[in-house]
Amino acid sequence: MTRYIEGFRKMDAASHFRTTLAEQGRQLAEQGRSIHLMEVCGSHTMAIARFGIRDFLPAAISLVSGPGCPVCVTDPGYIDAAITLAGQGKIIATFGDMLRVPGSRTSLAEARAAGGRVEVCYSPLTAIELARNHPETEVVFLAVGFETTIAPVVAMLDAVIRQAIDNVSLLTAFKRVPPALSALIADPEIQIDGLLCPAHVSAIIGADAYRPYAEQYGVACVVAGFEPLDILYGLQGLTQQLLENRPHVDNQYGRVVKAEGNRQAQRLMEHYLLPADASWRGLGTIPASGLVLRPEFARFDAVHRHGILPTPGRINPRCQCGEVLKGKIRPAQCPLFGVACHPDKPLGPCMVSSEGSCAADFKYARGGA
Amino acid sequence: MQIVAIAENGTGTVDLDGTRYPVELMLIEDPQIGDYVLIHAGYAIEKLDIAEADARLALFESLAEIYRQETGLPVTLAAPPRQREAV
Ligand code: SF4
Secondary structure (H helix, E strand, C coil): CHHHHHHCCEHHHHHHHHHHHHHHHHHHHHCCCCEEEEECCHHHHHHHHHCCHHHHCCCCEEEEECCCCCCCCCCHHHHHHHHHHHHCCCEEEEEHHHCCCCCCCCCHHHHHHCCCCEEEECCCHHHHHHHHHCCCCCEEEEEEECHHHHHHHHHHHHHHHHCCCCCEEEEEEEECHHHHHHHHHHCCCCCCCEEEECCHHHHHHCHHHHHHHHHHHCCEEEECCCCHHHHHHHHHHHHHHHHCCCCCEEECCCCCCCCCCCHHHHHHHHHHEEEEEEEECCCEEEEEEEEEECHHHHHHEHHHHHCCCCCCCCCCCCCCHHHHHCCCCCHHHCCCECCCEECCECCCHHHCCCCCHHHHHHHHCHHHC | CEEEEECCCCEEEEEECCEEEEEECCCCCCCCCCCEEEEECCEEEEEECHHHHHHHHHHHHHHHHHHHHHHCCCCCCECCCCCCCCC
């Protein structure tokens, strides 16, 4: 497999793209245009920072980061609810990213240090193992994520039900990518001409999910992998669509993504989940942008089971994550970036998750600025 | 990663350059030994079309070749990731 990794990072092919993008930039300038592209997915954000891909872009092409990190868009009130459950003696099982996300007052890491049981999992299946080993208590799995993660979590729930395990529940904050994109595209303050569509989310939802953006809003769409050459090829493809005034959906990641997506995963998600309005940190409530357990599975819903009522919670008023997530500012434009807020002491979620825009820019910032 | 074994309960084993990992296969249709799969959080979430991957690599290689011919520059190493020095 190393052959594939190296093959997608060759510098001389990257240089070819640098030349092509420079030429496209010249043509845009000639037409008196500049274009705004958005990378939607946190893995793209990370790769773009890591490989210095913004340096490849001429002045006429700007690339902003979107809301593509599930941790970054989770409300502080959700963390507060998880901390409350930990305080009641439940075992909280979570992906590692969530640990240091600030809630309204503290984080799960602090709750753990204070004696709460918070277990970090690589796979949701760990929740089943924990539940078996601790029959005396309940395991609450922090079900946070976009479609790519929702599918495995729902598969875990399916295993829980098949194995008649009753001490596992989900605290859900599932988010769907397409409604968030619709909200961003409809926002008059944000200009998006082209979307670099996520790789793994698209494996589940399919490339056709982006057709409304191209067909109704004239936004260019390319589904791209996240190796550096994939990203450069994607950016070149987006620019070409815009130069030719021919926005459409180009699935450049056909090695993984099908037009219709992963039907098997979609069926399983539909069986257990229903769309619902969801609150996004920084973006507010977006209609039908979440997925919640269907009423017939309410006994696996931690909120229902324990009668808690998560609120949006309190955001640090100085954190600009909302503006960063909408692509309105770059992380370095936040006055706290790298000063009061850095990965060791994050004030906002964008600085916590490795896929957050602020963390990616901080880690790979040029010249150690 | 390539599927090298499938157990009766539908769980599989994948191989990545000689290291083996367990993987859940219930999110993909008709998994077969020899399939390449994309894995997320312990689950295979889609099969990898290896012919497509090879075709894309060949495309990138030909673009690299064009660049080398136009510029006369030799083959260079994979793009180095940049990383901030330890702070
Ligand atoms: S640098 Fe920190 S405070 Fe500023 S937007 Fe990013 S996470 Fe929020």
